[in-house]
Amino acid sequence: MISGGITKFAKAHPDKDFRLMVKEAYDYALRDVPRFSTDMIEGAVGSYFSDHFTRQLKAASMVQDYLGLCPRPSKRIEGGGATGGLCFQSAWEAVASGRMNCCVAFGFETMSRVNTWKGNEFIALASDTNFDFPVGGFYTGYYAMMVQRHMHEFGTTVEQMAMVSVKNHANALYNPYAQKAKRLTVKQVRESPMVATPLTMEDICTMSDGAAVCLLASEEVAGKVCDRPVKITGVGSGSDAMRMADRPHGKVILLPHEREADYAHLRYPGVHSFRGGRTAAKLAYQMAGIRNPMEQLSFVELHDAYTSSEIQTYEDLGLCKYGEGGRFVESGIPFMPGVDYGLELPKQGRLPVNPSGGLLACGHPVGATGLMQAVFAFWQLQRTISKHLGNDTLQVKNAERGLIHSHAGTGTYITVSILEAAE
Amino acid sequence: MTEKGTILYSVDPLIIHDHYEIDYRHSYAEDSPFFIGLSKGKxxxxxxxxxxxxxxxxxxxxxxxxxxxxxxxxPLTGRVHTFTTCHYGGEAFLKETPFTLILAEFDGADTLLLSRLKGIEPEAVRIGLPVVARFAKTPSFRVTDVWFEPDHPHPSLPPRGGG
Incomplete structure (x- = not known):
């Protein structure tokens, strides 16, 4: 990866259509690699989630021409919430296979064109429209059911979930790209309006308009145009049944640092865990040579559409064992060092998770989200957070290896990519 | 588009109202017997x-x-595998809030069924709660032709949720 750009995520950008949003992110990325020329771009992959939100089929073609990339190869990737992560990996495939020396990954979403509850309806159409949607199609409801089961199996508490919200919203105070930065207390998270028990408004990410762009290139091109390229050393992805009701109950898929005995009594994944996420992590770790993610990662940007799914994802990624996600956040491990959260955090900052503020605070313009994570991870590994965010509070010191995680539906498509600082 | 006239929200940038609706002929295809079954209380x-x-x-x-x-x-009786009460929802369901969703588990089945739970205060819902299926008198041939209610003859909870 040689460069990246993001528009500020916002509730609405009525003054910019999706083409102009992507153009802004694209131009930002180009400005950051002055020795690079757009002639070097051999193709592009575009991502946006919903034709309903966009109300323009083939919208990625309109971005392709707006950016001046015609007649070069292009396609659209769609995969629910993981659209951005899948787009990133698709662009990586184009370069890694040798098909292209340089490929642009661009993503966007314009969610502001309908009201929030219509938007929720559109998103819920990404659940089985025969068996799930008509019952009361609502993604927050689906995630609420998952975490009820997580609480039942493992004793996870609503206060632990609220700590994720406190963390990510506070991190975003130092990220000017974020939509919803604020200082919160656990009490405020719990006292905000209940959406679907036990998830409150502050446990849930918001809808956004936004765009993000990543420039990926072969090592040869990267070496010529970029002073500090970032290497993509691992990609993995996984899937699960569309209907949550269809999730089996079997054995845990183990990571290298786990043993079968760790999970003698756990029936997996049920609705409390994401085997697609675990599979994605396992494949990415294998490729990147990661034996122990806690020891070998410097930071994680994961898909926290809900505070509960951040906790579930700690476990899928093997940052802690299944069932320990609640205690993991309580320990302070996933918080940023040097930020005051107003919480007692004994192990604060050992492995920052969502230093950017994540989806909860940055917003979730679906097609852009997974690429936004890649851009933040890229800046972390280039150690240029201060340059791009205007302050270095969120710079993870000595960041060497980062993980980005993008997640769709109730865990139906999940991607994990590992990025490393060039030596 | 059958709209007459244009609703203007703003002129800089120019924002107008844009209406969209569509009717489908929807086939349940190979899943049809399930929906027919609901109309027969099965x-x-x-x-x-x-x-x-x-x-x-x-x-x-x-x-x-x-x-x-x-x-x-x-079986028409099962248990609550997990649940939530929705106080908001997709636009189509906002007027029905609050409603309680459950994943129901059944003896003899390896997977679950998403449905609504009615006839109980949200605070009283628990994982493992015995539930019984109820069916719409007039079928709409949608999955909502079935819902669940607490199975009162068995008020005591099992020691922990099954499944």
């Missing part, structure tokens, strides 16, 4: 003819071994 799951895996939400081929499944009647 819950039809499916059982794999190869490996015996039993789906509470039916599918015509097994996602484990790929063999065809056969229709199998499920």
């Amino acid at each position: 819950l039809l799951g499916s059982r794999c003819t190869g490996c015996g895996y039993t789906y509470a939400t039916p599918r015509s081929h097994c996602m484990d071994c790929g063999a065809p499944t056969a229709w199998q009647e499920l």
Whole structure:
């Protein structure tokens, strides 16, 4: 990866259509690699989630021409919430296979064109429209059911979930790209309006308009145009049944640092865990040579559409064992060092998770989200957070290896990519 | 578009109202017997003819071994595997809030069924709660023709949720 750009995520950008949003992110990325020329771009992959939100089929073609990339190869990737992560990996495939020396990954979403509850309806159409949607199609409801089961199996508490919200919203105070930065207390998270028990408004990410762009290139091109390229050393992805009701109950898929005995009594994944996420992590770790993610990662940007799914994802990624996600956040491990959260955090900052503020605070313009994570991870590994965010509070010191995680539906498509600082 | 006139929200940038609706001819295709079953007060799951895996939400081929499944009647009583009460929802369901969603589990079935739970205060819902299926008198041939209510003859909870 040689460069990246993001528009500020916002509730609405009525003054910019999706083409102009992507153009802004694209131009930002180009400005950051002055020795690079757009002639070097051999193709592009575009991502946006919903034709309903966009109300323009083939919208990625309109971005392709707006950016001046015609007649070069292009396609659209769609995969629910993981659209951005899948787009990133698709662009990586184009370069890694040798098909292209340089490929642009661009993503966007314009969610502001309908009201929030219509938007929720559109998103819920990404659940089985025969068996799930008509019952009361609502993604927050689906995630609420998952975490009820997580609480039942493992004793996870609503206060632990609220700590994720406190963390990510506070991190975003130092990220000017974020939509919803604020200082919160656990009490405020719990006292905000209940959406679907036990998830409150502050446990849930918001809808956004936004765009993000990543420039990926072969090592040869990267070496010529970029002073500090970032290497993509691992990609993995996984899937699960569309209907949550269809999730089996079997054995845990183990990571290298786990043993079968760790999970003698756990029936997996049920609705409390994401085997697609675990599979994605396992494949990415294998490729990147990661034996122990806690020891070998410097930071994680994961898909926290809900505070509960951040906790579930700690476990899928093997940052802690299944069932320990609640205690993991309580320990302070996933918080940023040097930020005051107003919480007692004994192990604060050992492995920052969502230093950017994540989806909860940055917003979730679906097609852009997974690429936004890649851009933040890229800046972390280039150690240029201060340059791009205007302050270095969120710079993870000595960041060497980062993980980005993008997640769709109730865990139906999940991607994990590992990025490393060039030596 | 049948709209007459234009609703203007703003001129800089120019923002107008844009209406969109559409009707579909929707076939339940191979899943049709499930929806017909609801109109007869039956819950039809499916059982794999190869490996015996039993789906509470039916599918015509097994996602484990790929063999065809056969229709199998499920018991009308089950338990709450997990639940939530929605105070907001998609626009189509906002007027129905608050409503309680459950994943129901059944003896003899390996998977679950998403449905609504009625006839109980949200605070009283628990994992493991015995529930019984109820059916709409006038079928709409939608999955909402079935919902669940607490199964009162068995008020005591099992020691922990099954499944």
